[in-house]
Amino acid sequence: MSASSIAHAIVDGILTGGVYALMAAGLTLIFGVMDIINIAQGALVVLGAYMSYVLSAHLGIDLFLGLIITIPAFFVLGVAIEWSFMRRLREQDRVAMSILVTYAVAIIIEGILSVIFGVNVLQLHASYVDSTFHLLGFYLPYIYVFGFVLALVLLAALYYVLYRTHFGRGVRGSLQNRTAAELIGVNVDRVRMVSVGIGVAVTAAGGMVFGATNAFTPSSGYDLISRLLSIVILAGLGSIGGALVAALFMVTLEDVVAVVWSPVWATLVYYASLIVVLSFRPNGLFGTAAVRAQ
Amino acid sequence: MSARAPVRALLVVLGIVILGVFPLVFSNPTTTSIAFFTVVFMVCASAWNMFAGSSGYIALGHAVYFGCGAYALTLLANHLGFAAGWGVFALVPVAGIVAGLIAIPTGLIALRARRHTFVVITIAFMFIFQLAAFNLGFTGGSSGLQPPTPLWSVKTYNDNFYYVIALVLLATVALSWLVRRSRFGLQLLAIRDDEERARGLGVRVGRVKLTAFILSAIPVGMAGGVYAYFLGQIFPQFAFDPLFDLSIALMAFLGGLGTVAGPLLGALVLESLQQYFTVQYGASQAYLIIYGALFLVVVLLLPRGVIPSVEELISRWRSRSGAPEPEPGETGRTGGGVVEAGAR
Numbered sequence: 263m264s265a266s267s268i269a270h271a272i273v274d275g276i277l278t279g280g281v282y283a284l285m286a287a288g289l290t291l292i293f294g295v296m297d298i299i300n301i302a303q304g305a306l307v308v309l310g311a312y313m314s315y316v317l318s319a320h321l322g323i324d325l326f327l328g329l330i331i332t333i334p335a336f337f338v339l340g341v342a343i344e345w346s347f348m349r350r351l352r353e354q355d356r357v358a359m360s361i362l363v364t365y366a367v368a369i370i371i372e373g374i375l376s377v378i379f380g381v382n383v384l385q386l387h388a389s390y391v392d393s394t395f396h397l398l399g400f401y402l403p404y405i406y407v408f409g410f411v412l413a414l415v416l417l418a419a420l421y422y423v424l425y426r427t428h429f430g431r432g433v434r435g436s437l438q439n440r441t442a443a444e445l446i447g448v449n450v451d452r453v454r455m456v457s458v459g460i461g462v463a464v465t466a467a468g469g470m471v472f473g474a475t476n477a478f479t480p481s482s483g484y485d486l487i488s489r490l491l492s493i494v495i496l497a498g499l500g501s502i503g504g505a506l507v508a509a510l511f512m513v514t515l516e517d518v519v520a521v522v523w524s525p526v527w528a529t530l531v532y533y534a535s536l537i538v539v540l541s542f543r544p545n546g547l548f549g550t551a552a553v554r555a556q
Numbered sequence: 557m558s559a560r561a562p563v564r565a566l567l568v569v570l571g572i573v574i575l576g577v578f579p580l581v582f583s584n585p586t587t588t589s590i591a592f593f594t595v596v597f598m599v600c601a602s603a604w605n606m607f608a609g610s611s612g613y614i615a616l617g618h619a620v621y622f623g624c625g626a627y628a629l630t631l632l633a634n635h636l637g638f639a640a641g642w643g644v645f646a647l648v649p650v651a652g653i654v655a656g657l658i659a660i661p662t663g664l665i666a667l668r669a670r671r672h673t674f675v676v677i678t679i680a681f682m683f684i685f686q687l688a689a690f691n692l693g694f695t696g697g698s699s700g701l702q703p704p705t706p707l708w709s710v711k712t713y714n715d716n717f718y719y720v721i722a723l724v725l726l727a728t729v730a731l732s733w734l735v736r737r738s739r740f741g742l743q744l745l746a747i748r749d750d751e752e753r754a755r756g757l758g759v760r761v762g763r764v765k766l767t768a769f770i771l772s773a774i775p776v777g778m779a780g781g782v783y784a785y786f787l788g789q790i791f792p793q794f795a796f797d798p799l800f801d802l803s804i805a806l807m808a809f810l811g812g813l814g815t816v817a818g819p820l821l822g823a824l825v826l827e828s829l830q831q832y833f834t835v836q837y838g839a840s841q842a843y844l845i846i847y848g849a850l851f852l853v854v855v856l857l858l859p860r861g862v863i864p865s866v867e868e869l870i871s872r873w874r875s876r877s878g879a880p881e882p883e884p885g886e887t888g889r890t891g892g893g894v895v896e897a898g899a900r
Binding site: 492 | 690898
């Protein structure tokens with residue numbers, strides 16, 4: 263273990279963490295606005311990876327260019343999921359039922375992907391995925407940097423939409439207090455539908471970067487959703503800024519532990535840190551006691 | 557209830573008889589092994605429901621107790637030098653106790669958090685245990701462990717295991733029924749409906765939740781032990797399986813969360829269906845699509861599960877045909893009545 267390998271782990275963690283932040287932001291946005299834990303988020307990321315695979319391997323479309331197709335497609339998919347399943351849940355046991363419904367969506371996605379693509383391991387390829395550059399004494403594929411920049415751009419866009427537009431005010435209003443938002447004329451149903459659309463759309467981008475930096479199978483979504491849930495819970499559900507910090511923290515921690523201690527125990531530290539933090543702050547790092555006062 | 561009690565008793569007796577004679581009637585080894593797996597899941601779904609269905613805390617980490625039971629039985633049988641045969645079954649209750657002991661610290665930590673966070677902490681525990689099983693020395697890592705394998709003929713083999721797990725099922729259902737009828741069960745329901753108010757009314761919330769959590773872990777651990785012994789091998793990814801967590805929750809929801817019979821019905825339908833698909837279509841994952849779609853249909857059309865919905869239909873039909881409604885004091889004791897109260 264050298265200083266260089268620790269530096270490598272930190273750089274790697276931050277670059278990967280940016281992409282996790284993007285996926286977690288979508289998850290926490292859906293939770294904040296809908297009061298729904300979207301278990302399908304992991305499966306949607308994997309679906310995004312497969313769509314990028316089809317576009318690049320079969321149609322020869324560049325991975326980043328393909329996002330122009332997949333992001334709007336995923337937005338529509340998100341709206342469709344919200345319209346057909348999520349809004350039909352009753353208020354009183356919404357969280358519990360949402361876990362089940364979105365889990366069902368996840369296994370359907372996994373089933374469809376398995377039938378079409380089989381259960382073999384795939385990875386996305388492009389010139390910038392397979393070539394590396396030299397930094398601080400180690401080599402890094404370009405995709406890590408490109409993916410990080412993409413995540414930053416999309417997070418900035420998300421920030422702009424949420425904090426600088428009329429629609430964003432409606433979203434934040436619905437996040438704080440649904441009834442009050444409705445009373446001052448926010449169309450909460452429309453806000454919810456579009457929020458889920460956005461929350462799912464970012465998984466298309468997340469899925470492309472995930473697929474280019476990891477090998478994946480149709481069932482990769484379960485490991486991923488556990489990580490994403492840990493991030494948003496650690497951050498405090500509904501806190502988008504918190505998700506960013508928590509994602510960078512958790513992923514960097516895991517990478518550093520992998521170098522300093524052992525790769526096999528890194529994941530354990532990842533989940534153990536979640537439990538330790540929650541033992542002291544049950545609502546997460548940036549969560550408040552009553553996220554949704556209603 | 558006066559009119560329904562004999563019907564209910566008849567159904568219970570019928571259920572026990574079917575459970576008892578099933579392998580005698582359907583002696584095909586494929587069928588009896590499907591029956592074995594189905595009963596394993598009936599135990600787990602019923603035990604899970606005892607905690608999660610009554611308290612409203614959706615635990616998605618009961619694979620921890622399943623896996624710990626599986627490893628406990630295997631390790632004890634191997635290290636204490638148990639010969640393959642009936643003797644190993646004596647370790648099944650021990651597997652349950654080990655699972656119950658592990659449920660104490662994990663339950664204490666997880667139950668500090670409320671609903672959504674609780675769900676995620678239980679998932680995190682599941683992954684921690686899976687990782688530990690992969691990486692600790694005594695668990696054999698990814699190559700897993702092998703308990704002793706009894707040299708019974710295929711038919712005796714399946715039947716013996718089936719009857720052992722059937723006994724565990726009877727005990728679990730009896731426990732679940734007793735909890736449901738008891739003051740303790742009512743306290744759990746009060747927690748589900750309004751935890752703060754229950755606390756205000758003098759329910760020792762933390763203690764009640766933890767007790768229910770431990771009680772629900774024990775049968776799951778026993779089932780895990782029998783399961784490992786039946787398969788003759790145990791691997792981390794099957795002992796601590798995230799799909800297991802979701803499957804038993806799904807079974808309880810399908811049948812009717814918080815009812816005694818609901819999880820049994822849910823497990824009976826879903827596990828036998830899944831086993832059938834696996835046998836029929838082998839490694840194909842197509843059953844996932846059917847499984848998921850069926851699940852969606854049930855959750856959206858019968859959000860309270862099959863049993864409460866059917867009970868409601870029957871009572872509506874009864875009141876239309878002029879039969880007297882069950883007395884309010886007694887509905888609190890039947891599955892459907894309390895679910896209705898909770899859903900209001």
